[in-house]
Amino acid sequence: MNDTPLILVTNDDGIHAPGIRALIEEVMPLGRVLVVAPDKPQSAMGHAITIHSFLRLNAVDLIDGAEAWSCSGTPVDCVKLAIYKLLGGRRPDFLVSGINHGSNISINVLYSGTMSAAVEGAMEAVPSVGFSLMDHGIEADFSQARTVVRSVMRNVLTHGLAAGTCLNVNIPKNRGEELKGMRICRQARANWEDEFETRLDPTNKEYYWLRGEFKNEDHGEDTDAWAVAHGFVSIVPTQYDMTAHHAIAELNTWKHELG
Amino acid sequence: MNDTPLILVTNDDGIHAPGIRALIEEVMPLGRVLVVAPDKPQSAMGHAITIHSFLRLNAVDLIDGAEAWSCSGTPVDCVKLAIYKLLGGRRPDFLVSGINHGSNISINVLYSGTMSAAVEGAMEAVPSVGFSLMDHGIEADFSQARTVVRSVMRNVLTHGLAAGTCLNVNIPKNRGEELKGMRICRQARANWEDEFETRLDPTNKEYYWLRGEFKNEDHGEDTDAWAVAHGFVSIVPTQYDMTAHHAIAELNTWKHELG
Numbered sequence: 001m002n003d004t005p006l007i008l009v010t011n012d013d014g015i016h017a018p019g020i021r022a023l024i025e026e027v028m029p030l031g032r033v034l035v036v037a038p039d040k041p042q043s044a045m046g047h048a049i050t051i052h053s054f055l056r057l058n059a060v061d062l063i064d065g066a067e068a069w070s071c072s073g074t075p076v077d078c079v080k081l082a083i084y085k086l087l088g089g090r091r092p093d094f095l096v097s098g099i100n101h102g103s104n105i106s107i108n109v110l111y112s113g114t115m116s117a118a119v120e121g122a123m124e125a126v127p128s129v130g131f132s133l134m135d136h137g138i139e140a141d142f143s144q145a146r147t148v149v150r151s152v153m154r155n156v157l158t159h160g161l162a163a164g165t166c167l168n169v170n171i172p173k174n175r176g177e178e179l180k181g182m183r184i185c186r187q188a189r190a191n192w193e194d195e196f197e198t199r200l201d202p203t204n205k206e207y208y209w210l211r212g213e214f215k216n217e218d219h220g221e222d223t224d225a226w227a228v229a230h231g232f233v234s235i236v237p238t239q240y241d242m243t244a245h246h247a248i249a250e251l252n253t254w255k256h257e258l259g
Numbered sequence: 260m261n262d263t264p265l266i267l268v269t270n271d272d273g274i275h276a277p278g279i280r281a282l283i284e285e286v287m288p289l290g291r292v293l294v295v296a297p298d299k300p301q302s303a304m305g306h307a308i309t310i311h312s313f314l315r316l317n318a319v320d321l322i323d324g325a326e327a328w329s330c331s332g333t334p335v336d337c338v339k340l341a342i343y344k345l346l347g348g349r350r351p352d353f354l355v356s357g358i359n360h361g362s363n364i365s366i367n368v369l370y371s372g373t374m375s376a377a378v379e380g381a382m383e384a385v386p387s388v389g390f391s392l393m394d395h396g397i398e399a400d401f402s403q404a405r406t407v408v409r410s411v412m413r414n415v416l417t418h419g420l421a422a423g424t425c426l427n428v429n430i431p432k433n434r435g436e437e438l439k440g441m442r443i444c445r446q447a448r449a450n451w452e453d454e455f456e457t458r459l460d461p462t463n464k465e466y467y468w469l470r471g472e473f474k475n476e477d478h479g480e481d482t483d484a485w486a487v488a489h490g491f492v493s494i495v496p497t498q499y500d501m502t503a504h505h506a507i508a509e510l511n512t513w514k515h516e517l518g
Contacts, residue, residue: 046335047305047369054466055455076305077469084453085467107382109501110306110375119501123366123450147517155513164448165503182515186502189423191382194343196314207313208344210336235515237506242368242378243445244424247496254414256441256494258406 005031005093005157008126010078011100012042012113015060015070019099022142023131024063026149027096030157034092035060035068036082038075038113043102045074045113047120057081075113079120094156095121095166098131099145101138105170105224106188106216109238118166119240127156128166134228135173144179145171148233151182161237168236172228180231187236188223190216264290264352264416267385269337270359271301271372274319274329278358281401282390283322285408286355289416293351294319294327295341297334297372302361304333304372306379316340334372338379353415354380354425357390358404360397364429364483365447365475368497377425378499386415387425393487394432403438404430407492410441420496427495431487439490446495447482449475 007027011020015037024033039058050073062068069086071078075097083091100114109115114130121128129152133145148171161167168187172179192212199207216225224234266286270279274296283292298317309332321327328345330337334356342350359373368374373389380387388411392404407430420426427446431438451471458466475484483493 041311044308044310045305046307046375048307048333049303049305049370049469051303051469052300054458054468056464056466074307080453080469081455081467085455085457107499110378110499111308116305116369119369151516155515159509159513162503162506162509165506179517181517184507184510186504186507187500189500194339196340196344198344199313205315207315208340209313210308210310210339233517235510237503237510238501239503239506240366240369240501241446241448242497242499242501244421244496244498245445247421247424247498248443248445250418250421251443251494251496254418256414257410258438258440258492 007031007033008082008092008095009033009035010037010075010097010117012038012045012075013101014038014041015062017101019101019133019142022146023096023099023149024066026146027153028066030153033066034082035062035066036071036078036086038078039070039072042074042113044111046111047076047116048074049076050074055081075117076120079117083124091124091126095126095128099142100132101140102132102136103134103170104130104132104168105228105234106190109168109187115168119238122164122166123240127161129156129169131169133171141174144174164241165237165239168238170224170228170234172231179233182233182235183227185224185227185234185236186222188216188225189218190214190225266290266292267341267351267354268292268294269296269334269356269376271297271304271334272360273297273300274321276360278360278392278401280322281405282355282358282408283325285405286412287325289412292325293341294321294325295330295337297337298329298331301333301372303370305370306335306375307333308335309333314340334376335379338376342383350383350385354385354387358401359391360399361391361395362393362429363389363391363427364487364493365449368427368446374427378497381423381425382499386420388415388428390428392430400433403433423500424496424498427497429483429487429493431490438492441492441494442486444483444486444493444495445481447475447484448477449473449484
């Protein structure tokens, strides 16, 4: 057993995104870093894994002192390949995912490849944190986000995380003002009002582009949506147990008859 | 407002899988049926959606009396296209997904395209149920599964479902014995012990195939894994709120310092 913690880093924007570089630089002082991240953007891939095709890994010279691999698959594939191929089944001591270019608040936790990688880490009993900066720009300013990474990781190293949980950390866009602080939140009950933009191809056949608008009608002040809208960093403890435990009693009153 | 319920049917095995045909036939007596399902297998696509490419829909002549479309995207794309393109924003009265060829118990709810479609239905406030038969064979016998669909749908039509929840129904493989009944369960805390089979391509470069073994070390008798292993149908109420509410108090004791 080695005393230096092993930290697995991944993301969904791809290994060459500025956000993962910022994250690697912030966690390198904490231990040995292994980067396994997608070779292309894999946003909105959710918890998808590759079962109908094979996977590739390619060594990448990314940052001095960090072993880095690009992977042909999804963010969750990256976590599985890191643990079961590169580490031979050994679990890293921590997993960090991001820093995502864009928000992962509310139900976006389900669509997000960044957060799905963190959830996969939790399934593997690895203390895992996903970080997202609410700024899609390639020129996004990660300086405040880096401060948040340092603060959250100090806590995770000190306290660990409850079994079966990971953290979903969202950081407001840097508008030149100080962050107001950090809030422990629940996931807002918001949703996407989707729309499909219809176009015609050169043979006059329709095709559709997904365009959605995020609508939050959950007015609780304990939500991630409220926190980031008010200048706070939101931290949502997130679990892979999707059981609606509160609904079990009611379902047991139903008559379940076969035939 | 029309009195005939509108039932949206989807799956992840693709529109030509035997399982979706069985499901369509069982729900057709309950109302008007709209089928929107992937044009190819989309197993293990989780909650992925298509944002870097466009989507197509093609009318399919599948079963007399049911409008059917094949979709180039994921199961969740199918739900979004059904609601926001084909129905112009109207919600169907019910959504059913499956019958999946293979198990979706325990953490497989997160990887499963079939269940992710049902979870997307729940996000859209549509009472939604995912059905899975624990038999991968193309010749799988759906006769018992059909009985389960009828029974569960009778209950859902009568009682509705709690807001924010859907049902994950798993049906043991038909081994010629009667099903023992149905159990309301929680999702087992099992996991996948993965392995990657390494092969060499013709240029001697490695590639990897994911192979996993499902390991259940959760010995609770209230889990879906226990139920199906003992000949029962498992029904897990499933929610899209992934907040680990029980972990919030502990996180509030941490010192959250920026800088």
